[in-house]
Structures are given as C-alpha cells and as structure tokens.
Amino acid sequence: MSGGWSAFVEATVRTATPLGLAALGELVVERAGIINIGLEGVIIAGSFGALVGATHAGIAGGYAAATLCGVGVAFAFAIFAVWLRADQIITGTAVTLLGLGLAGTLYRAMYGASGAALTIPTSRALAIPILSRIPVVGAGLFDQPIVTYVFYLMTPCLWWWMYHTHAGLATRAVGESPSAAEAAGVRTNRVRLWSLLFGGAAGGLAGGTLVLAQAGTFAEGMSAGRGFIAIAIVVLGRWHPLGVGIAALVFGAASALQYVLQALGLNLPYQLFLAFPYLLTLVALAGVAGRVRAPAWLARVDEG
Amino acid sequence: MSRARPFSTALNIVAALALLACGHDRASQAIDSTHAGSSFKVALLTPGPISDQSWNAGAYQGLLRIRDSLGAQVSHIQTKTPADFEENFRQYGAQGYTLVIGHGSEFQDAAKRVAPEFPKTTYVTTSGATTGPNLAGLSFGFAEPSYFAGMLAASVSKTGKIGAIAGQEIPPVAESFRAYAQGARAVNPAIKIVTSYIGNWDDVSAGKEQALAQIAQGVDVIFQNADAAGLGVFQAAREHAGTYVIGSNSNQNGVAPDVTLGSVVIDLPLAFLTVAKEVKDGTFKPGLVVLGSGTRVVTLVLNPTLASKIPNTMRSRIDSLQAEMVAGKFQLPAASDSSAHAKS
Numbered sequence: 297m298s299g300g301w302s303a304f305v306e307a308t309v310r311t312a313t314p315l316g317l318a319a320l321g322e323l324v325v326e327r328a329g330i331i332n333i334g335l336e337g338v339i340i341a342g343s344f345g346a347l348v349g350a351t352h353a354g355i356a357g358g359y360a361a362a363t364l365c366g367v368g369v370a371f372a373f374a375i376f377a378v379w380l381r382a383d384q385i386i387t388g389t390a391v392t393l394l395g396l397g398l399a400g401t402l403y404r405a406m407y408g409a410s411g412a413a414l415t416i417p418t419s420r421a422l423a424i425p426i427l428s429r430i431p432v433v434g435a436g437l438f439d440q441p442i443v444t445y446v447f448y449l450m451t452p453c454l455w456w457w458m459y460h461t462h463a464g465l466a467t468r469a470v471g472e473s474p475s476a477a478e479a480a481g482v483r484t485n486r487v488r489l490w491s492l493l494f495g496g497a498a499g500g501l502a503g504g505t506l507v508l509a510q511a512g513t514f515a516e517g518m519s520a521g522r523g524f525i526a527i528a529i530v531v532l533g534r535w536h537p538l539g540v541g542i543a544a545l546v547f548g549a550a551s552a553l554q555y556v557l558q559a560l561g562l563n564l565p566y567q568l569f570l571a572f573p574y575l576l577t578l579v580a581l582a583g584v585a586g587r588v589r590a591p592a593w594l595a596r597v598d599e600g
Numbered sequence: 601m602s603r604a605r606p607f608s609t610a611l612n613i614v615a616a617l618a619l620l621a622c623g624h625d626r627a628s629q630a631i632d633s634t635h636a637g638s639s640f641k642v643a644l645l646t647p648g649p650i651s652d653q654s655w656n657a658g659a660y661q662g663l664l665r666i667r668d669s670l671g672a673q674v675s676h677i678q679t680k681t682p683a684d685f686e687e688n689f690r691q692y693g694a695q696g697y698t699l700v701i702g703h704g705s706e707f708q709d710a711a712k713r714v715a716p717e718f719p720k721t722t723y724v725t726t727s728g729a730t731t732g733p734n735l736a737g738l739s740f741g742f743a744e745p746s747y748f749a750g751m752l753a754a755s756v757s758k759t760g761k762i763g764a765i766a767g768q769e770i771p772p773v774a775e776s777f778r779a780y781a782q783g784a785r786a787v788n789p790a791i792k793i794v795t796s797y798i799g800n801w802d803d804v805s806a807g808k809e810q811a812l813a814q815i816a817q818g819v820d821v822i823f824q825n826a827d828a829a830g831l832g833v834f835q836a837a838r839e840h841a842g843t844y845v846i847g848s849n850s851n852q853n854g855v856a857p858d859v860t861l862g863s864v865v866i867d868l869p870l871a872f873l874t875v876a877k878e879v880k881d882g883t884f885k886p887g888l889v890v891l892g893s894g895t896r897v898v899t900l901v902l903n904p905t906l907a908s909k910i911p912n913t914m915r916s917r918i919d920s921l922q923a924e925m926v927a928g929k930f931q932l933p934a935a936s937d938s939s940a941h942a943k944s
Binding site: 300306307400446506513517551557560561570 | 649652660662792794804805811828837
C-alpha cells in the first residue's frame with residue numbers, strides 16, 4: 297500500500313500547486329484591500345499564454361508567457377478597480393468572462409476548431425537529492441516539476457515579506473486603513489497596482505502549470521473554477537501566507553482522496569466523492585468563521 | 601466616511617454593460633456566410649467547445665458536412681445553461697431555421713418546450729428520446745461498439761484490471777460503460793473494472809488525476825468518454841508506459857497514437873447528413889431515429905499504429921462481430937441489469 301500512499305501524496309501536491317500559487321497571489325491582492333474575483337480569467341489567460349509560449353519558445357517560454365498574460369489581465373482589472381474605482385465584484389466577473397471568452401476565441405482563431413491536442417511538451421519532475429528519499433512522503437513532495445518548488449518557496453517568502461518588510465507593512469496598511477496609510481506617506485494606488493500585478497503573475501503561473509506541468513495541452517474552460525476555489529482558499533487560510541499554503545494542500549489532499557476512492561471502485565454514488573473537497577472546505581470555513589477577520593477595506597471603493 | 605464618487609455609478613454601469621457584452625460574446629453565434637441566402641438553414645447547439653476532439657468536434661464537422669453537401673446556411677452556438685438552451689432554440693426558430701440540432705440529451709426539455717412555438721422548424725436532439733410533431737430524437741447504438749471495446753480492453757490488459765472514465769454519469773455514458781463491462785467479462789470473467797467520474801467535461805488536469813489514480817491501482821487500459829477533460833486521460837497514459845486508452849465519440853486514434861488502442865466512433869457527420877437530407881427533401885418523419893446496429897454510424901475503429909498490441913485472434917473476432925453488427929445480425933447478450941438498455 298506504500299505505492300498507493302505515494303500516489304496519494306503526489307496527487308495532493310499536483311492538485312495543490314496551481315491552487316496554492318493562485319491563492320498566494322490573491323492573498324497579496326486582498327491584503328491590499330482589493331478582491332480580484334477575475335482570478336478565473338487570469339488563470340485561463342495564463343493557460344492560453346502557456347500554450348502559445350511553449351509552441352514557440354519551449355517550456356520556459358511557456359511559463360514566461362503564462363505569467364505575462366496573467367499580468368496583462370490583472371492590469372486590465374487594475375485600470376477599472378484602482379484608477380476608475382469601479383465595483384470590484386462586477387469588474388472581476390467581467391474579467392472572468394472576458395478571459396474565458398477571449399482565450400477560447402483566440403484558441404480557435406490560431407489553432408482552428410480542431411485544436412492542438414497534446415502537442416505541448418510538459419516539464420519533467422525534478423527530484424531533490426536526499427529530501428526525495430524520505431520514506432512515504434518524500435517522492436510525492438520532492439520529486440515534482442520546478443513550479444511546485446516555486447509554490448513551496450513562495451509561501452514562507454511571502455510570510456517574511458508581509459510581516460518583516462516595510463513594503464509588506466504598507467500593503468497591509470492599505471488593506472486595513474488606506475487613509476492612515478496615505479497619511480503615513482504610502483502611495484496607496486501604487487501599492488494596489490503592484491499587488492494586483494503580483495496576483496496576476498501568480499495566477500498566470502497557476503494557469504501555466506495546468507498546461508505545462510499537467511495536461512500537456514490547452515482546452516477551453518480548463519481552469520474549471522480554480523480561480524474561485526483559490527479565493528475560498530485565501531479565506532480558509534485566514535489571509536495568512538502560511539495558512540493559505542496549508543489550506544491549498546488540504547484542499548489538494550481532499551481532491552486526491554476523492555480520486556483514490558473512486559479508483560478503488562467503492563460502490564457509492566460518485567457525486568459524494570466529488571462533493572468531498574467542497575464539503576470539507578465548507579466545514580473548515582464554518583469552523584474558522586468566528587475567529588477570522590477579512591482586511592477591513594476589502595472590496596471597498598471609497599477612500600477613507 | 602463614504603464620499604461617493606459621482607462617476608462611480610456611471611462606471612459600474614459601464615462595467616455591467618461590458619459584462620453583458622462579454623457574456624453575450626461567449627455564447628455568440630458563429631454564422632457561416634458560405635451559403636448566405638440559402639433557404640435551407642441549419643443550426644447546431646453544442647454543450648461544450650467544438651475544439652474538444654470528441655463529442656462536440658464531431659457535431660461541428662457534421663454541421664460543415666451539411667453546409668458543403670446540401671448547400672445549407674449554417675450557424676453554430678456554444679451554450680452553457682438550460683436557460684441558454686431554450687433561448688437559443690427560440691432565436692433560431694424565430695429566424696426561420698429549417699433544422700435546429702441540440703447536441704446532447706440535456707437539450708430535450710428545452711426542445712420540448714420550444715418546438716410547439718415554431719411548427720415550421722424541425723428540432724432534433726442527439727441522444728434524445730423526446731419526440732413531437734416537429735421534434736425528433738437521434739439515438740446512437742453506442743452499446744455494441746462499447747461491448748467490443750470491453751473485449752479489446754480485457755484482451756490487452758496484463759493486470760486484469762481495466763478502467764472507465766467519463767465527465768458525468770449521463771444515460772448514454774452509463775449504457776456504454778455497462779456494455780463495456782459486459783464485453784470485458786465475456787473475454788475474462790475475473791476482470792476487475794473501476795469507473796471514475798470527473799464531474800465536468802472541461803477539466804483536463806482532473807481528468808488526468810482520475811486516470812493516474814486508476815493507474816496507481818493497477819489499471820492498464822482505460823475507456824474514456826469525457827470530451828475535452830478526456831485529453832488528460834491520454835496524457836496520463838503517455839506518462840505511464842504500458843497503459844492504453846480507448847477513445848470515444850470522434851476518432852481519437854490520432855490524439856495520442858502511441859497509447860490509443862482504438863476509438864468508439866460515432867460518425868456524426870454521416871448521422872447529421874442523413875437527417876438533414878431527409879428534412880431538406882421533406883421526407884423526414886419526426887420520431888425516434890435510431891442509428892445503431894445495422895448501420896455504420898457507430899463503430900469501434902482500431903488504431904493501426906498499435907495493431908501489434910492486440911492479439912490476432914481478438915482482432916479477427918472483433919472484426920467479424922462488427923461485420924455482423926453492421927449487417928444488423930449482432931445481438932448484445934442480455935445483461936443482468938438491462939433496465940437502461942431496454943430503452944434502445
């Protein structure tokens with residue numbers, strides 16, 4: 297059964313990686329007082345960018361293009377949400393629909409209705425010496441594509457940045473009380489913009505992961521709601537980088553368990569298995585709801 | 601505290617309009633102007649993207665075949681929700697389309713509601729069983745070729761464990777998977793069969809994970825029917841030597857030629873053309889149109905690249921059974937639970 301364990305851990309990490317990357321990006325955005333529910337559009341833009349980049353410039357080009365496309369979509373959101381102060385929920389919804397529609401339209405325009413099935417090279421797993429030899433969990437955690445290690449490293453780095461640097465403090469201040477931050481000399485709009493662009497880069501990278509480290513192809517709608525799950529993971533992780541990293545892994549584990557349970561051939565309605573990760577998230581949210589507080593200025597358009 | 605900005609309301613309206621525009625764009629009609637002005641107008645509604653190399657791609661090719669062979673003016677639209685189904689059926693009816701095809705059993709309810717409003721338009725739902733004066737169901741004999749796919753899977757499997765993966769457990773999928781299991785047991789009564797559902801038809805990564813989980817349990821042949829999400833199943837097999845896939849709906853042997861044993865192919869272009877021709881000639885009788893045993897519409901197409909992986913005896917057995925099916929002489933053995941099968 298050790299093979300089964302290892303497969304479970306691997307599936308957990310694979311599922312958690314794009315979700316964790318997108319959620320960490322969204323975390324920074326939300327700590328700056330903005331909610332980008334256009335994250336789904338950012339991710340699919342990243343996936344499409346990865347396809348285009350990888351067909352022309354290899355895997356590294358794919359990741360670069362994915363990140364750039366994510367930044368581009370986030371910038372479009374920033375124009376409306378930061379400078380024009382449009383409602384973030386409406387703008388975000390528009391960005392999601394725009395991203396999904398645009399990616400599909402461009403895909404058909406560039407690759408034809410028959411598509412470009414399975415032609416993208418995928419990045420190989422890179423085993424970390426020593427760590428990948430740890431029994432049971434080693435291979436699952438430390439024999440993964442490079443982008444997974446980006447997720448691992450980003451989690452503590454963001455924690456350090458958010459709580460131990462001036463920029464991190466300024467970002468949190470903008471999310472809690474923009475007027476106080478402004479009075480202290482923080483350029484609030486600049487902080488919001490940079491947070492959004494970082495969130496876009498991370499979301500684009502998440503979309504690139506789906507194509508370059510997992511599917512090996514692009515399909516319309518392949519983001520399949522991950523942007524919204526990532527937003528839930530930010531809440532589940534209580535707006536804290538370490539919490540968000542762990543929450544992504546917990547959601548990944550719940551999904552992986554669902555895959556394994558179905559593959560075991562248990563005679564239960566499959567809908568139960570599919571609902572499992574979401575039920576777990578709901579229960580966990582209900583459990584932390586009383587003790588968790590969102591950034592005070594989250595999604596508010598007025599200046600304090 | 602809250603200084604409302606005078607133009608923020610205006611902006612919200614702009615954003616809302618943009619939203620509407622985008623929403624509309626996403627489901628926008630693609631009208632082909634090749635035969636603009638033709639009085640024979642045919643529309644297709646698909647539940648998913650036509651780039652899925654499977655169910656929806658085949659339907660779109662069918663639509664193009666109608667355009668090219670019958671000189672029809674054609675239009676395609678990708679729909680998402682049941683509310684869209686009804687709205688689009690109505691739109692096409694109002695625009696005087698001769699034939700409107702809803703590509704999937706999920707379109708039946710909407711077609712049933714809209715069809716009486718536009719008696720001059722013929723509505724057809726694929727995999728549907730609902731009929732009316734101008735409403736037909738087009739059902740495919742997916743069971744027999746799926747039975748052959750089961751025989752194929754069982755004869756190639758070395759582990760004695762085979763899998764099936766689909767997006768959701770819709771009736772045609774359930775029927776197909778039941779026949780698949782039956783065919784596999786006919787070859788190897790002790791074979792183990794596991795079935796997984798992804799929950800949607802788009803999530804390629806989740807499709808791959810379901811396949812990897814089955815592979816980790818020892819499954820070495822997977823029959824997939826998950827449209828775009830099924831691309832992940834091929835990818836999983838490509839990464840695990842000795843694992844093979846059987847495709848569905850369209851000929852997917854070219855999607856991943858090195859791991860695809862064969863495909864249960866619905867010749868949607870042939871099916872659509874058959875129906876459209878009759879509609880155009882005015883000979884079409886709305887009702888339940890069954891294109892199955894006795895036709896070449898649904899067949900198991902083996903992948904020549906992997907011919908060496910299939911035992912010779914099995915290949916000739918499948919060939920002769922399939923010839924019987926096309927001649928209308930093949931009868932599926934009665935299943936132990938034949939409730940769903942009885943319908944077709």
